[in-house]
Amino acid sequence: MVIKRFMAPTMSLAVAMVKDEFGEDAVILSTGHIKKPGIFGWFLRRWVTVIAGVEPAEEQMAPATEPPAAEPELNPPPADPRRASPVSAEKMTQLTTHYLLEKLKQQDVAAHHLDNLRELLPERVAKVGESPKVLLQKLLAEQLPRFTPWQSLNRSLVVALVGPTGVGKTTTIIKLAARYGLEAGWPVGLITADTYRVAAAEQLRTTAEILGIPVEVVYSPAEVAGALAKLAGRRLILVDTAGRSHFTNEHMQELRDFIRALPEPLTYLTISAATRFHDLVQMMERFAAFVAVDGLIVTKLDETNIYGSIYNAARHLNKPVAFLTTGQNVPEDLEEADNLKIAGLLAGLVRERGN
Ligand SMILES: Nc1nc2c(ncn2[C@@H]2O[C@H](COP(=O)(O)OP(=O)(O)OP(=O)(O)O)[C@@H](O)[C@H]2O)c(=O)[nH]1
Ligand SMILES: [Mg+2]
Numbered sequence: 001m002v003i004k005r006f007m008a009p010t011m012s013l014a015v016a017m018v019k020d021e022f023g024e025d026a027v028i029l030s031t032g033h034i035k036k037p038g039i040f041g042w043f044l045r046r047w048v049t050v051i052a053g054v055e056p057a058e059e060q061m062a063p064a065t066e067p068p069a070a071e072p073e074l075n076p077p078p079a080d081p082r083r084a085s086p087v088s089a090e091k092m093t094q095l096t097t098h099y100l101l102e103k104l105k106q107q108d109v110a111a112h113h114l115d116n117l118r119e120l121l122p123e124r125v126a127k128v129g130e131s132p133k134v135l136l137q138k139l140l141a142e143q144l145p146r147f148t149p150w151q152s153l154n155r156s157l158v159v160a161l162v163g164p165t166g167v168g169k170t171t172t173i174i175k176l177a178a179r180y181g182l183e184a185g186w187p188v189g190l191i192t193a194d195t196y197r198v199a200a201a202e203q204l205r206t207t208a209e210i211l212g213i214p215v216e217v218v219y220s221p222a223e224v225a226g227a228l229a230k231l232a233g234r235r236l237i238l239v240d241t242a243g244r245s246h247f248t249n250e251h252m253q254e255l256r257d258f259i260r261a262l263p264e265p266l267t268y269l270t271i272s273a274a275t276r277f278h279d280l281v282q283m284m285e286r287f288a289a290f291v292a293v294d295g296l297i298v299t300k301l302d303e304t305n306i307y308g309s310i311y312n313a314a315r316h317l318n319k320p321v322a323f324l325t326t327g328q329n330v331p332e333d334l335e336e337a338d339n340l341k342i343a344g345l346l347a348g349l350v351r352e353r354g355n
Helices: 011-022 057-061 089-106 111-127 132-143 169-183 198-211 221-230 249-260 277-290 308-317 339-347
Strands: 002-008 027-035 046-054 157-162 188-192 215-217 236-240 266-272 295-299 321-325 334-336
Touching: 002 011, 011 027, 011 046, 011 089, 089 111, 089 132, 089 339, 111 132, 111 308, 132 339, 157 169, 157 249, 169 188, 169 198, 169 236, 169 295, 169 321, 169 334, 188 198, 188 221, 198 215, 215 221, 221 249, 249 277, 266 277, 266 308, 277 308, 295 308, 308 321, 308 339, 321 339
Parallel strands: 157 236, 157 266, 188 215, 188 236, 266 295, 295 321
Antiparallel strands: 002 046, 027 046, 321 334
16 A cells, blocks of 8 residues: 655645545545644644555455455554655645635635636635635635725715615614614614505604604605705715515616605615525616616625625626625614625635624
8 A cells, every 4th residue: 555644734635635646545544733834834823634545556456366465554653754745836726726616616606706716816826825715815805896985975875775575675774874873973864765565664763763863754756855855964864665576667667766866876785695696696687777786785694604695796796795784683783894804704714693
């Protein structure tokens, strides 16, 4: 049996190296850890060592009548460092790239993005003296459009939330009203165009009263100007819209007319993090065909461990993610989006609360 020691930053890479050199018939004889191998500047504290063996081809093919081959040395002496597998930098880059792409695949990052990353990653992996996950995080963050925080826009803002039914538009509006109205001290006003469900406007009115924020209910686009006049001088006016089927043209035209009645609105498409990419693309295209989308709000991060849809959606629309919501609690379960955090979720470096 030919025995060799392999070293890699992770077990899966070490096993991949074993398979690559010895093939599928290789046997793992023992595993362990060593500290700081110090190549390529990787700063992982511990590397994995795998001692693996394989029968040479002749021995495998030897007829059964031949005397058995000498027992393989199951507990070989500590491997001589000079026998450590000489893995070329090129091979290491290839394996690391493969390992990172597999991680993103598990996160449901769309195949065409994986193809693009397959081209970009090797250069980063080969050059940058950082851990693979950190360099992946940085690359993904660079690719995401950047959100300009509302604080840095020195004007009154009219912000409308649109999106499919039940994604959390009204809940997010209340969180935003509390965050900017109560915590930041901005004069905030609310407009709701959700008169489709009888209880919806009433629900918003009750919560806004508790927060001490004025609410105007509009039944048609023609009423928007009057509502805006009543809320004149407010730094932030948040507009809630009804969630209706985006496959129905009539509903989408109604939504478009409401949005058109607003002066220079910032319109955020609100999506749930748990939506499948196929459904997400169809939905985003429907909304983008009727309203000019300025950014995304991604809700319900607490309901999934798969974050590819956030990246896929932002890249598909080429619009930034503005806010993330992480639960039903008002106002705490709301965060201004941070591309490094989103990329960290995808790279497996950041974990969302509750998961
Ligand atoms: N787990 C979780 N639930 C949320 C989150 N945001 C909202 N919800 C819940 O999702 C449900 C729907 O929320 P709404 O705010 O009414 O959703 P909507 O988009 O306004 O719904 P429609 O107006 O009917 O289209 C409620 O039960 C919310 O509490 C979140 O971040 N995480
Ligand atoms: Mg609603």
